[in-house]
Amino acid sequence: MTRIKQALPSVAVLALLIALWWTVVVASGSVIFPTPGQVVTGTVELIRDGTLGQHIAASLVRVAAGFLLAVGIGVPIGLWMGWKQAAFNTLNPIFQILRPISPIAWIPIAILWFGVGNASPIYLIFISSVFPLVVQTTVGVHTIDARYLRAAENFGVSRFTLFRRVVIPAALPQILVGMRIGLGVAWLVVVAAEMIALRSGLGYLIIDSRNAGNRYDLVIAGMIIIGLIGLLLDGAMRLLEQLKWVRWRYAH
């Protein structure tokens, strides 16, 4: 009941915006810009012929590949930098320079190195999400409460046990934060990457719809779907944060 109450204003505003959009389009008599109704019809059309599913799947696969690559490389590097001050001192300045460079700026180089196949967008996604992962993992290790490390040291456990039972679990909440940020950026970047020289994906759908006959109803349909999927991905990452072995961090 309260949740409905809470959602009510935003639903109302949304409805108002759609109504405004519809009114403005009808009133201006635009033939190119679609009404909400046309967007819905276009979407249904895309679902019927199966292309929407293919585009979504293509985008998700690329994001998954780039993102998992980033996790697989970024988390170990982050743990290492967090644990060894020398590694941090060496690598941190380099990462700090690379981090602010927009992934879009990497596009020409990506095409030069990886051509116009799947590898380029996967690389772009990797490069965009690996930095938040490294940074957050490092922060995660640096902010482990000293008493946990002392306690572990006191019990004289092996280095392996120390990492498996203490360092990684203790840094995990921060790693998850890094993953959430990384996945958000990855989803942002995949659309941009697909707008160049690819024949599938939601980014391609948008560019192709415009180029092949100014189908702005499909452009807008693509945009809305990108937004919705981004929302779902973020929601999924938030669910991870509810897991028992990381909830301690957020409990207090």
Next chain:
Amino acid sequence: MPTSDSPAIAVRDLWVEFPARGSGEPLHVLEEVSFEVSRGEFVCIVGPSGCGKSTLLNVIGGFLSPTRGEVLVQGEPVRGPDPRRIFVFQESAVFPWLTVAENVAFGLAHLSREERARTVAHYLSLVGLVGFERSHPPEISGGMRQRVEIARALAANPDVLYMDEPFGALDYLTRLKLRADLTRIWQRERKTILFVTHDIEEAVQLADRVLVMTPRPATVRRFVSVELARPRALGSPGYAVARSAIFAGIGVSEATGEETAPAPSAAAAARGTDVVVIGGGPAGSILASYLGRAGIDHVVLDRAVHPRRHVGESLVCSTTRVFAEIGFLDALETGGFVKKHGAVFTLDGGRRELALPFRAMPDLGIAQDHTYHVDRARFDELLLAHAAARGSRIRQAAEVERVELGDGSAPSVRVAGVPEPLRARIVADASGRAALLGRQLRTRRNDARLNQVAVHGWFRGVDRGRGETADWIHIHVLGAPRAWAWQIPISADVTSIGVVCEGQPALGRDETGERFFASMIASHGLLATRMAKAQSLHALEVEGSQSYFGERVAGPGWIALGDAAQFVDPVFSSGVSVAAESARLAVRAISDSLADPARAAECFADYDETVRRGGEVWRELILLFYRMPPLFLGLLEDASARPALQSLLQGRVFAADDALALAELQARARELEREAAAR
């Protein structure tokens, strides 16, 4: 009691200094901390907040390196943390991402799966957490988390537990409960525990001994032993006494929380002082209290970290003046000590009994007609606490290696493990029967006429007799030559019984002492009856009781007092009297000689003469008793002799008049002897 050679933990001359930040001074946190902890002992560390208690524990635990000094655990230097010694933190350090059971199993990787499960189950049940195995720490209360931490520590089966304010963050009732649990667990597992707390109540409830630290730079101010049965109720009389001793030790008023004593610093002490007092027994503590009142800067070097256990002693009335002068009489009166209103002598197996009720001594300013029986462990602690509370700097566990007297103008004392000698203007030797200076200067002489030995112990269930004399000291004269037994009440139900006889070297061996003790008790009908239901509280102790005296007890730059000056056979409870009276005389000699160094030789010569005369009076009185106890006691029934004898027995022996009184008494005794022979 622990019996191993090396103590569980030995802290030797620990200094910790944190480097300066920016241009500031480096931060001195610990200075010259030395103490020892026995195996299985529960020691609490208390001190003002921010004094460096936690730093000390972290150094001992191996998490911090000291600037100087070392920590030995079972004789081995500590190089870092070790699973044999587990640290328990204030903010629970149980891992929140592991379940309760996984936490307890954390240090148990070396065990097989079944063993691990068994160990975890055992310790979880010990701390009362059965049913919470699969919970995560954030799901349980703070008190339960600390229980998990304790279970995890115990499961690793360490020899030592270091606990850094482990209950500090919990509410009052939870703390009470956890203390009770910890006490129960400790009684069962007998780990050595070093427990830091700022809560004095907590320390008194938990510890065998409480280490009281000074404000920063912190050093060991003193130890307070808490010898109360567990579990300990807040508010019991013994509890209140121990708590007061700690407040006094910290130098804080119990009523107002205000500081009562300036903060001492060992570093300041190293730069020199007016008087170094060697020994923290009654003589040293009383002298320190006097010096404090006289405003004379001094340091007490106390070798004994452990108090003297199971020694009971009766005081004589004259000491009341000394205790009143140093402001200690209230502590004695309210300290739960048994009041001593007189002495009873029994002869012929108890068929003859003579009672000597004590009298006030108004000319000495003593209004009360009683003195006290004291448990020396507690008495010594309270006296030292009293001195500490009044500003005496006390360095415990300070073993004096040598006193450098030179020509007496600049004496210094070498303390074991301290490179710099401690400089002073006067060295006061109150080292007790070790008689440090007496041995070094070869002035100590045994009195061949009085070589006794004592076999003694504490008992429950001794029948002390009836009526008002029950709590008086009883001297039972036994059949063997020069043999007698004391009966001294220590508390409502504990009585000290000791048999004294001529020196027999064999007594120390095997069970000879026990057998001898039993046979001597059996030889005295009344004593045997009184001891019929007695239960021994510990093994009997055999103690040499050879009387000795110093040929000189003061000289240029030095002065000896108490047992360090002379030791007299204990039959008339003269021990503390010698300590108290010589301290009283010593402070006068010291303050006069400091005020006018030209007169120093004269002051010390006066002291020397007075103290040796007092000792001589005691010894002659005792020899008179030994010569023929019935005759001696007959003097008590003799109208012309009784006042002098009573005065001497009440401890008036140090004045020139007292020596005259003794001479008259000896003459009267000879007369009586002749009369008896003529009859």
